[in-house]
Amino acid sequence: MNIYLIRHGETYANENSQFAGFWDVELNERGKIQAEVVAGKLKDVDFEKIFVSDLQRARETCDAIARNRGVTPIISENLREMNFGHWEGLRFEEIKTRDPELLKQWFDDYKHFKVPGGESTSEMYHRVTQFFKSVISDYDIEDNVNLLFVAHGGVIQALLSYLCYDTIEGYWRFHIENCGVNRVEYVMGMPVVKAINK
Numbered sequence: 085m086n087i088y089l090i091r092h093g094e095t096y097a098n099e100n101s102q103f104a105g106f107w108d109v110e111l112n113e114r115g116k117i118q119a120e121v122v123a124g125k126l127k128d129v130d131f132e133k134i135f136v137s138d139l140q141r142a143r144e145t146c147d148a149i150a151r152n153r154g155v156t157p158i159i160s161e162n163l164r165e166m167n168f169g170h171w172e173g174l175r176f177e178e179i180k181t182r183d184p185e186l187l188k189q190w191f192d193d194y195k196h197f198k199v200p201g202g203e204s205t206s207e208m209y210h211r212v213t214q215f216f217k218s219v220i221s222d223y224d225i226e227d228n229v230n231l232l233f234v235a236h237g238g239v240i241q242a243l244l245s246y247l248c249y250d251t252i253e254g255y256w257r258f259h260i261e262n263c264g265v266n267r268v269e270y271v272m273g274m275p276v277v278k279a280i281n282k
Contacts, residue, residue, distance in 0.1 A: 085220070085223060085224075085225050085226070085227050085228075085229055085230075085231065085269070085270045086229070086230045086231070086267060086268070086269050086270075086278075087220075087231055087233070087243075087247075087267065087268040087269075087270075087275075088126070088129070088131075088230060088231065088232045088233065088265065088266070088267050089233050089235070089240045089243060089244070089260075089266040089267070089268070090122060090126075090145065090149070090232065090233070090234045090235075090263060090264075090265065090266070091235065091236060091237050091240055091260045091261065091262055091263060091264065091266075092111065092115070092119075092137075092139075092141040092142045092144070092145040092234065092235070092236060092262065092263070093111045093112075093114070093115030093116060093117075093118035093119040093122075093141070093144070093145050093262050093263050094111065094112055094114045094115035094118060094262045094263075095109045095110065095111055095112055095115055095141050096109055096110065096112045097109045097173070098112075098115075098262065099112050099114075100175070101175050101176065102173050102174060102175055103168045103171045103172055103173065103174050103175075103176075103179070104141075104165065104168075104172065104173070105164070105165040105166045105167045105168035105169075105172060105202065105238075106139070106164060106165070106167045106168070106172065107168075107172040107173055108139050108140050108141075109140075109141060110140050110141060110144065111140075111141050111144045111145070115141070115144075115145075115262065115263075116144070116148075118145075118262055118263035119144060119145040119147075119148035119149070119263060120148050121263065122145070122148070122149065122263040122264075122265060123148040123149045123151065125265055125282075126149055126232075126265065129230055129232075130230060131153065131155055131230050131231065131232045132155075132229040132230055132231060133155065133158060133219075133231055133232070134146065134149070134150055134153075134155050134156075134157040134158065134231075134232045134233075134234070135157065135158045135160060135163060135219065135231070135232065135233045135234070136157045136158070136159055136160070136163065136233075136234040136235070137159075137160065137161075137163035137164050137165070137234065137235045137236060137239070138159045138160065138161050138163075138164065139164055139165070139236075141236075142163070142234050142235055142236065143157075143159070143234075145234055145263065146234040149232070149234065157234070160215060162211055162212060162214075162215035163212065163215065163233065163234075163235040163236070163239055164235075164236070164239070165208075165235075165236035165237070165238050165239060166202070166203060166205060166208040166238045167199075167201075167202040167203040167208075168199050168202050169198070169199035169200050169201030169202025169203075170183075170199055170200045170201045170202070171183075171199050171202070172202075186199070186200075194255075194256070195252055205238075205242075205252065205255060206252060208238060208239075208242060209242045209245070209246070209252045209255070212235075212239050212242045212243060212246075213242060213243065213246045216233075216243055216246070219231065225270040225273060226270065226273070237260040240258070240260045240266060241255050241256070241258045241260060242255060244258045244266070244268070244277070245257070245258070247268050247275040247277075248275070248277065258280070259281075260281065261281045264280070264281030264282060265279055265281070265282040266279060266280050266281065266282075267279040267282075
């Protein structure tokens with residue numbers, strides 16, 4: 085089994101260094117080009133199923149990849165980025181000025197801290213990994229199938245942390261670029277990272 089994990093193309097929020105979790109921001113022009121480029125990279129991969137976040141930046145990226153494949157992407161809220169609550173749309177410097185104490189709490193305990201109106205990293209990790217487990221439970225991990233997940237940076241960090249460490253502890257060990265190809269292959273029952281940001 086091969087698991088492909090693709091982060092959406094660049095957005096206006098990425099361009100402006102704004103926090104965008106549940107905020108449904110669209111791709112910018114560069115992001116649309118990135119989506120076409122990654123679609124080209126994956127054109128020869130036969131995907132059994134495609135799963136995508138319901139947020140438009142992921143769906144726009146997925147549309148480019150799924151075009152002319154005959155596979156209808158399965159849309160899921162469970163693949164959304166972490167909900168940043170009251171920080172949605174803000175830049176880091178604005179948060180440092182507005183909420184320095186909350187920012188310290190996040191740095192002190194990133195796993196359990198929750199932005200007012202949002203969710204914690206642990207809650208997002210649980211949401212994403214439970215969905216992933218439900219998907220792959222339909223297969224034998226030795227099956228020769230390719231599954232594609234088009235989502236967000238934090239979601240892919242969570243999945244790679246789960247696959248590599250079976251815990252949230254590895255969450256910050258991964259940097260996920262827009263439209264980079266990340267691939268994990270199950271070899272003798274073990275998930276093996278074959279590509280990061282390719």
